[in-house]
Structure formats: structure tokens, C-alpha cells
Amino acid sequence: MKFLDQAKIYVRSGDGGAGCVSFRREKFIEFGGPDGGDGGRGGDVVAECVEGLNTLIDFRYQQHFKAKTGMHGMGKNRAGGRGADVILHVPIGTQILEEDGETLIADLTEVNQRVVICKGGNGGFGNAYFTTSTNRAPRRANPGLPGEERTIILRLKLIADAGLIGLPNAGKSTFLASVTAAKPKIADYPFTTLYPGLGVVRRDNREFVLADIPGLIEGAHEGHGLGDRFLGHIE
Numbered sequence: 635m636k637f638l639d640q641a642k643i644y645v646r647s648g649d650g651g652a653g654c655v656s657f658r659r660e661k662f663i664e665f666g667g668p669d670g671g672d673g674g675r676g677g678d679v680v681a682e683c684v685e686g687l688n689t690l691i692d693f694r695y696q697q698h699f700k701a702k703t704g705m706h707g708m709g710k711n712r713a714g715g716r717g718a719d720v721i722l723h724v725p726i727g728t729q730i731l732e733e734d735g736e737t738l739i740a741d742l743t744e745v746n747q748r749v750v751i752c753k754g755g756n757g758g759f760g761n762a763y764f765t766t767s768t769n770r771a772p773r774r775a776n777p778g779l780p781g782e783e784r785t786i787i788l789r790l791k792l793i794a795d796a797g798l799i800g801l802p803n804a805g806k807s808t809f810l811a812s813v814t815a816a817k818p819k820i821a822d823y824p825f826t827t828l829y830p831g832l833g834v835v836r837r838d839n840r841e842f843v844l845a846d847i848p849g850l851i852e853g854a855h856e857g858h859g860l861g862d863r864f865l866g867h868i869e
Contacts, residue, residue: 641693648676650778656709673757674714677701755779802849
């Protein structure tokens with residue numbers, strides 16, 4: 635599986651459904667009262683932390699996500715159904731940030747943890763809602779409210795108990811392969827490891843997760859080599 639630890643995506647919640655203008659129709663009753671139902675609420679955009687994922691690669695191939703619009707209200711006081719949510723499945727350790735890359739929206743660190751990124755718009759009122767003592771037959775209804783939209787950044791921090799940091803070709807991947815069942819790429823040239831790797835060390839009925847971080851060189855904090863981007867995995 636390809637590794638991707640950062641993705642920029644656009645999300646939009648669903649618009650609310652429109653209210654309905656309708657009047658009751660019954661046998662022998664010429665003018666029935668208003669019975670237009672309310673529109674349904676639009677779907678939310680939700681991020682959910684799931685087990686078994688360790689990459690954001692799915693967000694490389696799809697960057698736009700939009701929840702469904704709520705159903706419109708109907709006669710006989712029938713309210714419209716709620717629009718379907720969009721669920722974004724992300725790995726444990728995913729941070730959700732504003733487009734500026736600095737403002738933190740949520741930090742997902744536990745399985746099944748959920749956060750609503752965009753709330754769906756409320757549905758509009760049907761004409762039954764506007765009935766008053768002086769207006770027994772209102773012919774107005776509200777449209778649904780628009781959903782929210784935003785561009786966000788997903789940033790993955792691998793959840794590890796310990797990390798291997800060092801210069802390129804220092805033997806970090808070799809060590810990881812020796813003490814765990816991981817099979818990282820090993821070669822005799824610098825920057826063989828381009829992405830962080832994980833392995834589980836088992837000893838004396840105990841286990842912990844070890845991360846192999848790509849090599850750092852002098853000036854990495856200024857963007858030299860692979861830069862310091864991967865240091866986020868061992869914060």
C-alpha cells in the first residue's frame with residue numbers, strides 16, 4: 635500500500651430541503667387547511683477514525699466530498715427525509731487543520747472517534763408552520779438553508795511508541811528489519827527510505843511499535859534533503 639501522510643480536500647455538507655405548500659383535500663370539503671410538511675436537514679460531513687488504516691492515500695484520488703441534500707417536504711404534513719452523511723475514514727493519529735495548515739480543527743487519536751467537519755443545512759418550513767389565527771391558508775414556505783463548505787488539510791502522525799532518527803544510511807531500516815517483522819527497502823545509497831515505516835517489537839510478553847523515520851541531514855530544518863516534515867511522526 636502506498637504511503638501518504640498529508641492531503642488537501644474540499645468538503646461540503648448538504649443543503650436543507652425546501653418546505654412544501656400544500657392544502658388538505660378531503661371529500662365534501664372544498665377548502666382544506668394547509669398541510670405542507672417541512673424539508674429535511676442536509677447531510678453532515680464527518681471524519682471517523684478507523685482501525686486498519688495507516689495512510690491517507692485514498693484522498694489522493696478523490697479530493698471533493700459533498701453530502702446529500704435533504705428531501706423536500708410533502709403534503710399531508712410529511713416532513714422530508716434527512717440527507718445522507720459523508721463519512722471520511724481516516725487512520726488513527728490524523729489531524730484535521732484549516733486551509734492555512736496551522737489552525738487545528740480536531741486531533742483523532744482513538745478508534746471510532748468522530749468529528750463533524752461541516753453541518754448540514756436546516757430544512758425549510760412548510761406552509762402548515764405559518765398558519766395563524768388571521769391567516770388560515772398561508773401560501774408560503776421556506777427554502778432549505780445552504781450547507782457549509784470548507785477546504786481542509788488532513789495530516790497523519792503515525793502512532794508509535796519509539797522512533798529511529800539519524801543520518802541517511804545509518805542503518806535505521808536494517809535495525810527495524812532485524813527486531814521486527816517489517817520488511818523496509820534496504821540499499822547502500824542515501825534516502826532509500828522515503829516514507830516512515832512501522833514495525834512491532836515483541837519481547838518478554840510485551841510489545842511496542844517502532845517507527846523508522848527517513849534520514850535527516852544538516853539543514854533539514856531549512857528544507858534540505860527531505861526536510862523536517864516527517865519529524866511530526868515522532869512528536
